[in-house]
Amino acid sequence: MFTIITPTYNRARFIERAFKSICQQDGLIAEWIIVDDGSSDDTKHLVSELSDRASYPVVYIEQANSGKHVALNKAISLANGRYTCILDSDDYLLPNACATMKSYLDSSPGDVIGIVGNCISHQESKLIGTKFPEDEIICSPFEIRDRYSVKGDKKGAMKTGKLKEFRFPEFEGERFLKEELVWNRVGMKYKYIFVNELFTCMDYQSTGLSSTSVGRRIKSIKGTLLFHSEYFELPVSSFAKFKNAINLTRFILHKPTYVELRFKWLFYCLLAFPLGLCFFIKDLITNR
Template sequence: MATDSPMFTVFIPTYNRAGLLPRALSSIEAQTFRDFEVVIVDDGSTDDTAAVVARWKARVEFPVTYVKQNNQGKHVAHNKGVELAKGRLFFNLDSDDRLLPDALERIWRQWEAIPEDGRERFAGVEGLVLSMDGKRLLSNPYPHNPLDASFLDVRYRLRVSGDKKHAIRTDIARRFPYPVFSGERHVRPSMTWKRISHHYVFRCINQPLQQVEYQPDGLSSDRFRLRMHNPRGFQLYYLEDVTMHRPWLSRRQLRRSMVDFIRFSFHAGTGLLEQARLTRFDPLWLMMLPAGCGRWLVDLYRLRFRKGYKPNRKATRN
C-alpha cells in the first residue's frame, strides 16, 4: 500500500514534553493502518525531546522527520509541519495525547467511502475524542452518523460542541495557514477551520479517534494570560466573526464577538477610526463600543495586580 506519497502525515507539535511524548509515539507504532509518515516539530524544547525522538526514530520502520525551531507557538509549528508533510491527509496528534490503535484505519475507510467524483468538496474526516482512561467521551456526538457538514454549521447551526479530532487534506491545510504575528505565540485553532468552512465540509463520524489529557500547564490553563499576550491574534479572530462568519452567528454571539473585537483592538493599540474601518463602519460596532471599552478597562485593572501580564501593543503581523 505504501507509495511515494503516503496516505497520512501524522504531525506532532511538541514543547518540553519529553516525559509524555513516548505515549504518543507508542500509539503511532500501534496503528493497524501502516501507510503513513511522522513529522515532529519541536517548538524550542529545553528538555530531552530531541534524544527521545532520536531513539524512537532509530527503531521504527516508517519515515520520521524531526525539526526544531525557536519557540514561536503551536500555530507556527503547525505551519511548518504542513510545509514538510508528504501525506495526502494531515493528522495532528498533540504530544501528550494518544491515538486509538485503529484511528487511521477508521479515517481511511470513511475517506474511501466518499464517492471519488464528490470528494473535492470534502476537507477531510472528523471524529470524537475520549478521556485518557477511555471511560468518557469528551465530544458531543453528531446528530447523524456520518454527517457531512462544515465546522461553522456543526458549531453554530447544529450546536455540536466539545473537542474533535480530524484528518484534513494536506493541500487544503497548505492553502489555509495560520496567520503569524511578531511577538505573539498563539492563534485560536478554530480560526483556520472557520475559514475552511466557506469552501469545504468534513465527513463527521461518531467514532472516537484519540484519547486526550489536558495538562495543568497547557494552553488553556491560564486563558487570561493567553489572551493578554496575543491581542492581535484574538483581534483578528473576532474581526472575522463579525465580518466573514456573520451569517452563522446568533445576535447574541455577534454582539459578544463585537465586544471582544473592540476589547482586543484596544489591547493591540488599534484606534477608534481604524476599528471602524476594519468593521466596515458597522453600526453594531458603535453600539457595542461602550461594552468593549469596559471589558478593556477591566482587563487593565486586572493587569495591575498580575505581574508579567503586559498587553503586546507593539506586535505586528508578518
C-alpha cells in the same frame, strides 16, 4: 497514507505514549513529523531513540520558541502523506483511528477536506463535550458549532493537498494564534464530515495552551483581533456574532490601536460593550 504532525514544547514525558498510539495504526502511517518549539527538556534525545524503533520515517525539526501555529506551517509544508492528522504531544490516537478516518476520506466527495470525530478525556475516560446530533453530518466547522450546538474538542484528519492551500498567519513577536482562524477559512471553501466515532484521547495539562489561552491571546493581540474580526464574515447566527463581539470588544480594550472597527460590526460591538468591559476588567484582575 497518513502524515502525523506533532508540535511539542517540553512534553518529553508524553512523546512515547503518542508514539505507541501511532504504531498501532495498522501500517497506515507514512511519516511522523515532530516540530520542537524550543523545548529545554529531553525531547530531542527521546525522539532520536523512538526514531530507531519506528517502522516509518520520523522527521524531527527544531525551531526557536515561536508558537504552535508556526510549527504547523512548517510541518504542513513538508507533509507527504495523502492525509494529515495533527496530534498534540500530550494526546494519543485510539486503536483503529486512522483506519476509520481513511474509510470515510477515501469515499468522500471533492468538496470535503476532512473527517472529524469525538475525543475522550484521559483523566476521566469519558466523552469531551457533546456528541454530534446525527451519526454523520457534512458541513463547515463553524456550522457544526453554531447550527448544531456541538461543544468540546474534536479531532480528525484532512486531505493533505487541500490543507496545503492554507497557512496560519504569523505576526512578529506573537507566539499564539487560535487555530480556529484557519479552520474557519477552510470551512468557507470546503466541508468536513463529522461522525460519532472516537479518534483521540486528550490529556489536558495545567500549563497547556487551553488552560492559559486568555493570557496568550492578550500577548498575541494582532492574531487575536484578526480571528474575531474575520468571524463576522462567517455565515453564522446573530447570536454567535454577538458572543464574538463580546470578545472582540474585550480584546480591543486591551490594545485599542490594533484594530479598525468596520461599520457592519458596530451594532454588535455597541451591544456587547458592557459584557466586553466586564471580561476586560476580569482579565486585568486575573493577569495582574
